Amino acid sequence: MKTTNKELSPVQQLLEKKYNSGFLNRSEKIIPAVLFLMAAVSVLTTLGIVLTLIFETITFFGDVSIVEFFTAKEWYPFSGTDPVYGIWPLVLGTLKITIIASLFAIPIGLAVALYLSEYASARTRKIMKPILEVLAGVPTIVYGFFALTFITPVLRGIFPSLEMFNAISPGIVVGIMIIPTIVSLSEDALSSVPESVRQGALALGSTKWETASKVIFPAALSGILASIVLGVSRAIGETMIVSIAAGSTPSASLDLTTSLQTMTSYIVQVTTGDAGFGTTIYYSIYSVGFTLFIFTLLMNILAQFISKRFREEY
Amino acid sequence: MENTARVKSEEMVSRIDGRLAKNKVVKGIFLTATIFTSIILIVLLYRIISQGAPYLTWDFFQNFASRRPEQAGIKAAVIGTLWMMSVVIPTAAILGVGTAIYLEEYAKKNKLTRWIQMNISNLAGVPSVVFGLLGLTIFVRVFGFGNSILAAGFTMALLVLPVVIVAAQEAIRAVPKELKEASFGLGATKWQTIYRVVLPYAIPGIATGSILAFSRAIGETAPLIVVGIPTFVAFLPSGYLDSFTALPMQIYNWTSRPQVDFHNLAAAGIIILLAVLILMNSVAVWIRNRYQAR
Numbered sequence: 001m002k003t004t005n006k007e008l009s010p011v012q013q014l015l016e017k018k019y020n021s022g023f024l025n026r027s028e029k030i031i032p033a034v035l036f037l038m039a040a041v042s043v044l045t046t047l048g049i050v051l052t053l054i055f056e057t058i059t060f061f062g063d064v065s066i067v068e069f070f071t072a073k074e075w076y077p078f079s080g081t082d083p084v085y086g087i088w089p090l091v092l093g094t095l096k097i098t099i100i101a102s103l104f105a106i107p108i109g110l111a112v113a114l115y116l117s118e119y120a121s122a123r124t125r126k127i128m129k130p131i132l133e134v135l136a137g138v139p140t141i142v143y144g145f146f147a148l149t150f151i152t153p154v155l156r157g158i159f160p161s162l163e164m165f166n167a168i169s170p171g172i173v174v175g176i177m178i179i180p181t182i183v184s185l186s187e188d189a190l191s192s193v194p195e196s197v198r199q200g201a202l203a204l205g206s207t208k209w210e211t212a213s214k215v216i217f218p219a220a221l222s223g224i225l226a227s228i229v230l231g232v233s234r235a236i237g238e239t240m241i242v243s244i245a246a247g248s249t250p251s252a253s254l255d256l257t258t259s260l261q262t263m264t265s266y267i268v269q270v271t272t273g274d275a276g277f278g279t280t281i282y283y284s285i286y287s288v289g290f291t292l293f294i295f296t297l298l299m300n301i302l303a304q305f306i307s308k309r310f311r312e313e314y
Numbered sequence: 315m316e317n318t319a320r321v322k323s324e325e326m327v328s329r330i331d332g333r334l335a336k337n338k339v340v341k342g343i344f345l346t347a348t349i350f351t352s353i354i355l356i357v358l359l360y361r362i363i364s365q366g367a368p369y370l371t372w373d374f375f376q377n378f379a380s381r382r383p384e385q386a387g388i389k390a391a392v393i394g395t396l397w398m399m400s401v402v403i404p405t406a407a408i409l410g411v412g413t414a415i416y417l418e419e420y421a422k423k424n425k426l427t428r429w430i431q432m433n434i435s436n437l438a439g440v441p442s443v444v445f446g447l448l449g450l451t452i453f454v455r456v457f458g459f460g461n462s463i464l465a466a467g468f469t470m471a472l473l474v475l476p477v478v479i480v481a482a483q484e485a486i487r488a489v490p491k492e493l494k495e496a497s498f499g500l501g502a503t504k505w506q507t508i509y510r511v512v513l514p515y516a517i518p519g520i521a522t523g524s525i526l527a528f529s530r531a532i533g534e535t536a537p538l539i540v541v542g543i544p545t546f547v548a549f550l551p552s553g554y555l556d557s558f559t560a561l562p563m564q565i566y567n568w569t570s571r572p573q574v575d576f577h578n579l580a581a582a583g584i585i586i587l588l589a590v591l592i593l594m595n596s597v598a599v600w601i602r603n604r605y606q607a608r
Contacts, residue, residue: 011501031505032420038412039421039430042479045472046433049444052451108347115344124348131352137526137591138358139533141562142584145569146358149365149577176354183351207337230439237441239536244569264443264536271446271540277455285540289447293440300439 053293056286063280069287075250075261077281085284087291089250093167093260094295097242100171100256101178101235106228108175109182113224116183117190118212136180144244147173152245165247165259173245174238178231185230189223190216226307233299237292239264263292362588366581374582378548379564383575386568388583390547394463394558395532397551401467402474402531407524409471410478411513414520417479418486419508438476445473446540454541461542464554469537474527481523485516518605525598529591535562561587 061069064085072086112132116125152169156162162169193216201211217224247259248269261269267285275281377387413434421427449469459465489512497507538560545567547559561583568580 028503028505032416035412035416035420038409039416041409041472042413042434042437042475043430045448045475046437048452049440049448052448053444056451108351111344111347112351115341115348119341119344120348128348128352131355133595134592135351135355137529137533137595139530139535139562139587139591141533141535141565141569142358142362142588145565145577145580145584146361148569149581150357150361179351207333209337209340210333233439237443239441239443240566243536244566264441267443267447268536268539271450271542286447289444293444296439296441296444297436300436304435 049293053286053290056283057290060280060283060287063283064287073252075266077284083280085280085287087263087288089252090261090263090266090288091291092252092254093242093246093250093262094236094264094292096167096254096256096260097171097174097238097246097262098232098235100167101174101238102228102232104172104175105178105182105231105235109179109227109231110186110224112179112183113186113190114212114217117187118208118216132180132183135176136184138177140177140238140240141244143173143177144170144241147241147245159257162257163247163259165245165249167246167256167258167260170242170245171256173241174235177238177241178234181234182227182231185227186220186224189220189227192223193219222307222309226303229299229303229306233296233303236299237264237296239268243268263288263295267292359588362581362584365578366583366585369578369582370585374579379546379559379567383573383579386576386579388561388564388586390550391559391561391564391583392586393550394547395560397463397554397558398467398470398560399528399532401464401554402470403528405468405471406474406478406527406531410475410524410527411482411520413475413479414482414486415508415512418483419504419512434476434479438480441536442473442534443536443540445469446537448472449537449541459555461544461557462555463551463558466538466541466543466558466560467554469541470531470534473534473537474531477527477530478524481527482516482520485519485523486512488519489515518601522598522602525594525601529594532590532594533562533587535566538563539566561590 069085069087072084073088074084074086075089076082076084112128116128120128147169151173152162152164152166155166155169156164197215197219198211201215202208206214242262243265246262246265248261248265249259250261250266251258266288270281270285373385374387375392376389377385378390380386417427417431421430446469449465449472453459453465453468454461457465459468493511493515494507497511498504502510543559543563544557545559545563547557551558565580565583565587568576568583571577
């Protein structure tokens with residue numbers, strides 16, 4: 001049987017084309033390079049963030065002494081005559097919010113995760129999953145609105161001494177925001193403990209709670225700790241809830257009922273106002289942003305370390 | 315001997331009730347926490363809908379921002395968000411899928427690749443306000459875009475990029491090896507295989523993850539504030555270098571005013587924002603369910 005060019009099978013045509021066209025060969029070489037450049041964008045983004053923060057912070061330290069930044073107990077940049085730049089009040093504000101959020105979110109988050117993985121029926125799980133997904137998808141501006149217009153008035157009804165702007169209401173709402181993170185990652189860790197381990201404990205006569213607390217929970221501990229650290233990291237970086245509901249008074253006091261300012265809400269306050277480009281106040285947001293970046297980076301590295309170092313292999 | 319054994323087993327039997335009771339109490343506490351979490355969502359949605367729904371009139375969609383709450387509308391913000399997303403979606407999708415193809419199909423399993431991968435997961439943990447600072451320096455100042463749609467759109471695209479990359483990587487990884495091998499076996503080149511076999515198979519998964527990432531970009535506020543997007547805008551943009559405002563910025567502006575009327579407007583704005591997000595999520599879930607069966 002003789003085959004003319006028209007009767008070539010698709011495969012042969014393809015081969016023919018491949019060997020005849022330099023274009024195809026060239027594009028096979030160009031495409032990986034183009035894709036590599038795209039991958040480089042995310043590396044450049046990290047580089048851009050780090051370099052931007054470092055250079056603008058260095059400029060800032062040209063105006064303000066680095067000793068003052070770390071040791072002064074006051075953050076008072078808007079004074080015309082005698083501005084003070086001590087980061088401590090902003091760090092303390094962030095810590096107050098983060099601690100309240102953690103105290104609220106960790107117990108509830110772990111309880112929900114344990115309920116869903118150890119007690120709940122398949123149907124309950126099917127109902128709760130979308131609820132948690134919606135909670136995770138609610139924009140933080142919406143949570144901020146909720147904190148200011150609902151949680152704060154309710155709390156003020158119970159504790160009249162609470163000010164309009166305080167640490168407790170935004171702290172609780174930041175907690176609400178991070179509950180889905182803690183639940184979904186902890187539940188993943190809990191349900192990845194093999195069923196045989198669970199059945200073994202139950203067969204030895206343990207109750208479900210004994211199984212969960214003495215066998216499953218310890219086995220999933222690394223994943224659970226990582227979920228908590230990631231949740232805390234999100235709380236540290238949370239911006240809108242605290243900008244709306246926590247006020248804008250940098251405060252070095254430990255009082256939770258009064259207005260405060262976090263690192264994130266300071267950046268928002270300056271950028272919503274009209275601090276001109278090139279002023280010390282303009283550069284100060286980069287020094288605050290740098291401090292914030294270090295905090296969250298350390299938390300993320302800690303989370304990765306925990307889940308690698310303490311991972312149980314089955 | 316026999317006696318002590320009997321006493322011990324009796325002791326055990328008598329302890330069983332206590333242990334079971336403890337189990338019940340703990341289960342009750344966990345259930346309460348679960349119900350409490352659901353109630354939070356219900357209260358949040360109920361508050362916002364009851365506050366904002368009366369304000370959702372035709373005028374609200376037609377009017378620009380105003381100092382008088384009864385005349386204020388959301389037109390500029392809705393249109394502005396659409397403009398911004400027309401930058402975010404193509405930028406993040408092309409860069410995200412391109413990066414994912416490179417990492418999954420071309421990159422050697424070496425230190426550089428592992429480092430890029432680690433860099434991407436660390437980038438996902440950077441607070442959004444820090445991305446705002448990046449955008450302010452690079453796009454607003456160095457590139458000279460000012461507080462324009464382009465500056466905000468690029469900043470948001472970089473913010474959601476890690477999420478798109480990870481979603482696309484997972485989708486590409488899920489493509490069966492047999493399909494690729496069959497394609498190579500038929501004489502296709504690597505890129506032909508990726509373009510005609512891997513991508514068509516992976517697209518539903520990529521779409522699901524990307525839509526969720528884009529819905530995050532619609533609701534993010536902090537980077538827009540830092541980049542310097544104004545809140546009081548009484549005109550529509552006509553090009554990508556124009557100034558604009560976006561939905562979350564308008565909501566933020568109304569929320570931070572003391573008058574209750576403005577808070578109600580903010581609630582109305584939130585209803586629109588949440589409606590868009592729920593719509594996008596439903597599309598993502600629909601795509602996931604539609605193609606999961608394969």
